[in-house]
Amino acid sequence: MSIRTATSHPPTAAPQDMRGLRLEDAPSLRTDLSVPTPAPGEALVRVRLAGVCGTDLAILRGYVSFCGIMGHEFVGEIVAAPDAPQREGQRVVGEINVVCGRCAQCRAGRSSHCERREVLGIRGRDGAFAQYLTLPLANLQAVPDDVPDEAAVFTEPLAAALQITRQVHVRPGQRVLVVGAGRLGQLIARVLRLTGCDLMVAARRERQRALLTADGIRWVSEDDVGAGSYDVAVEATGAPGGLALARRALRPGGTLVLKSTYAGTVPVDLAALVVDEITVVGSRCGPFAPALRLLAHGLVDPTPLIDDRFPLADAEAALQRAAQPGVLKVLIDCR
Amino acid sequence: MSIRTATSHPPTAAPQDMRGLRLEDAPSLRTDLSVPTPAPGEALVRVRLAGVCGTDLAILRGYVSFCGIMGHEFVGEIVAAPDAPQREGQRVVGEINVVCGRCAQCRAGRSSHCERREVLGIRGRDGAFAQYLTLPLANLQAVPDDVPDEAAVFTEPLAAALQITRQVHVRPGQRVLVVGAGRLGQLIARVLRLTGCDLMVAARRERQRALLTADGIRWVSEDDVGAGSYDVAVEATGAPGGLALARRALRPGGTLVLKSTYAGTVPVDLAALVVDEITVVGSRCGPFAPALRLLAHGLVDPTPLIDDRFPLADAEAALQRAAQPGVLKVLIDCR
Numbered sequence: 001m002s003i004r005t006a007t008s009h010p011p012t013a014a015p016q017d018m019r020g021l022r023l024e025d026a027p028s029l030r031t032d033l034s035v036p037t038p039a040p041g042e043a044l045v046r047v048r049l050a051g052v053c054g055t056d057l058a059i060l061r062g063y064v065s066f067c068g069i070m071g072h073e074f075v076g077e078i079v080a081a082p083d084a085p086q087r088e089g090q091r092v093v094g095e096i097n098v099v100c101g102r103c104a105q106c107r108a109g110r111s112s113h114c115e116r117r118e119v120l121g122i123r124g125r126d127g128a129f130a131q132y133l134t135l136p137l138a139n140l141q142a143v144p145d146d147v148p149d150e151a152a153v154f155t156e157p158l159a160a161a162l163q164i165t166r167q168v169h170v171r172p173g174q175r176v177l178v179v180g181a182g183r184l185g186q187l188i189a190r191v192l193r194l195t196g197c198d199l200m201v202a203a204r205r206e207r208q209r210a211l212l213t214a215d216g217i218r219w220v221s222e223d224d225v226g227a228g229s230y231d232v233a234v235e236a237t238g239a240p241g242g243l244a245l246a247r248r249a250l251r252p253g254g255t256l257v258l259k260s261t262y263a264g265t266v267p268v269d270l271a272a273l274v275v276d277e278i279t280v281v282g283s284r285c286g287p288f289a290p291a292l293r294l295l296a297h298g299l300v301d302p303t304p305l306i307d308d309r310f311p312l313a314d315a316e317a318a319l320q321r322a323a324q325p326g327v328l329k330v331l332i333d334c335r
Numbered sequence: 336m337s338i339r340t341a342t343s344h345p346p347t348a349a350p351q352d353m354r355g356l357r358l359e360d361a362p363s364l365r366t367d368l369s370v371p372t373p374a375p376g377e378a379l380v381r382v383r384l385a386g387v388c389g390t391d392l393a394i395l396r397g398y399v400s401f402c403g404i405m406g407h408e409f410v411g412e413i414v415a416a417p418d419a420p421q422r423e424g425q426r427v428v429g430e431i432n433v434v435c436g437r438c439a440q441c442r443a444g445r446s447s448h449c450e451r452r453e454v455l456g457i458r459g460r461d462g463a464f465a466q467y468l469t470l471p472l473a474n475l476q477a478v479p480d481d482v483p484d485e486a487a488v489f490t491e492p493l494a495a496a497l498q499i500t501r502q503v504h505v506r507p508g509q510r511v512l513v514v515g516a517g518r519l520g521q522l523i524a525r526v527l528r529l530t531g532c533d534l535m536v537a538a539r540r541e542r543q544r545a546l547l548t549a550d551g552i553r554w555v556s557e558d559d560v561g562a563g564s565y566d567v568a569v570e571a572t573g574a575p576g577g578l579a580l581a582r583r584a585l586r587p588g589g590t591l592v593l594k595s596t597y598a599g600t601v602p603v604d605l606a607a608l609v610v611d612e613i614t615v616v617g618s619r620c621g622p623f624a625p626a627l628r629l630l631a632h633g634l635v636d637p638t639p640l641i642d643d644r645f646p647l648a649d650a651e652a653a654l655q656r657a658a659q660p661g662v663l664k665v666l667i668d669c670r
Binding site for chain 1: 398439440445448502578586587588593594595596599600601602603604605606608609610611612613614615616617618619
């Protein structure tokens with residue numbers, strides 16, 4: 001028996017069942033989900049690999065209310081594209097915001113803030129922890145041949161890291177601190193390293209530190225972060241303690257980048273922000289094409305961050321593994 | 336009998352007494368203060384007019400701990416300048432940060448954030464509610480002849496308003512909201528108007544609204560501020576409610592300018608800042624030369640904001656008057 005999933009498309013003539021990790025009250029692996037039918041302008045994508053992100057874990061903890069197939073980091077291949085049959089067979093990654101193109105934000109060139117957006121596996125649209133997904137063709141970017149699936153699956157979080165340099169002009173001579181060396185912090189550090197800035201990462205765990213050292217990136221324990229000495233500090237822990245550390249590390253007139261969506265409401269000393277003329281920049285999704293370029297040119301290699309890999313049938317175990325302290329990227333093989 | 340004031344200079348051969356409003360535990364008018372002696376590189380300034388600022392009132396409420404002569408907004412004339420006698424007689428206003436010129440911030444061109452700074456009437460240096468003050472010659476800017484004292488005394492807060500357009504590129508087509516139409520909000524609105532932006536001011540009081548209308552600036556009641564519709568919002572109330580209103584008014588990707596130094600620690604929804612990619616900019620002191628140009632060219636006329644004027648002998652009454660709800664600028668005549 002097939003059930004309709006969050007994105008409700010008309011059933012195909014011969015509905016096909018698929019496997020996927022669906023969240024209702026709790027996540028559960030289902031084998032009776034319908035293979036979705038692409039809407040006009042969309043493509044059907046067979047998922048090869050998906051990645052578990054901190055946001056997935058935050059969703060499980062109730063950060064946002066979502067009901068549907070989880071997951072938003074993936075690499076796959078187009079298996080049906082009625083409006084662009086020449087793209088069938090193409091290996092792709094996908095921008096996660098599905099936008100209307102007509103609202104004020106879209107028309108102003110801020111489509112990632114579309115007022116009617118759906119977000120793959122996060123808001124109103126079935127995600128990537130499944131054998132198939134659909135996305136608009138415009139969201140799907142071809143993956144260069146020399147980027148393996150295990151690197152391409154990092155495109156979405158790497159794009160999120162690149163959003164920092166899109167929003168903030170990080171200059172070669174500047175002192176930059178990344179607070180947190182988890183999944184996202186590691187990618188952020190690898191992106192910021194490319195600016196030639198004087199980079200430091202506040203890292204807690206031995207494994208995090210070893211990974212940074214292997215890429216020539218300096219780390220420091222949180223206790224040893226110099227106060228008032230960084231031009232830019234990036235908060236990538238999602239914890240109030242990380243925010244306080246990043247704030248304290250900044251020089252007057254410095255820039256604090258917030259890169260975590262799950263810190264919630266935190267007391268902030270606004271008077272001190274004014275006196276020290278701090279700029280705080282909230283930063284979310286980023287550009288895919290530059291991320292693919294960095295991967296294709298070998299300028300960022302995210303594959304050492306892969307800690308484990310599970311078949312889709314064990315997706316629940318993959319989430320549990322990703323939630324263990326200190327675990328970096330966990331992949332789900334959806335083929 | 337003369338007592339030594341917060342800035343301790345060697346007593347002159349023939350010490351002269353002066354009148355001033357000195358804060359210890361409470362503000363009190365004193366007639367036995369020493370006329371200060373300019374240190375090398377400094378000038379002695381006879382104060383003509385001084386203005387009462389929200390920061391003065393915040394100091395009285397304990398926002399910062401300060402002991403000395405209050406006041407930082409003034410216009411006066413140089414009466415002694417041993418290192419630049421040609422400037423004696425010059426009518427001047429004064430930048431309030433007295434800086435070391437040698438610390439990391441000064442050397443990086445951020446001298447208003449000097450690590451060893453004294454701030455006139457705010458931190459470690461006697462201020463302007465007195466017959467005389469001293470400041471480094473470099474802090475003293477000549478006032479053009481066609482700017483009356485009653486306008487020149489607004490140079491410091493007008494410079495603070497200009498710091499917004501120094502930090503944030505406010506574009507002609509943008510929708511800009513100023514929250515608060517008090518002393519500072521009125522000046523901010525008059526500065527932002529010059530950008531050609533689509534300006535709106537959230538104003539509570541009839542008098543505030545009438546002043547805005549008289550300058551062709553549109554206002555709106557707080558309840559009628561449209562949500563999610565402004566590119567830039569400036570918080571100029573110093574109250575958490577003003578912050579919430581400014582935040583709510585911003586479109587995704589918008590810029591929130593914090594212009595009040597006395598809101599303290601406030602709960603902020605950081606996750607929402609990230610999701611909406613809001614930039615928050617703390618903004619404090621600004622450039623004097625552009626402020627004097629705007630006054631000289633008649634592009635900003637602050638004099639309608641003057642609500643009352645007291646002689647220095649009644650400085651305590653001036654502070655009380657300035658603290659009354661809805662009162663805008665109160666001047667103290669120090670001659």
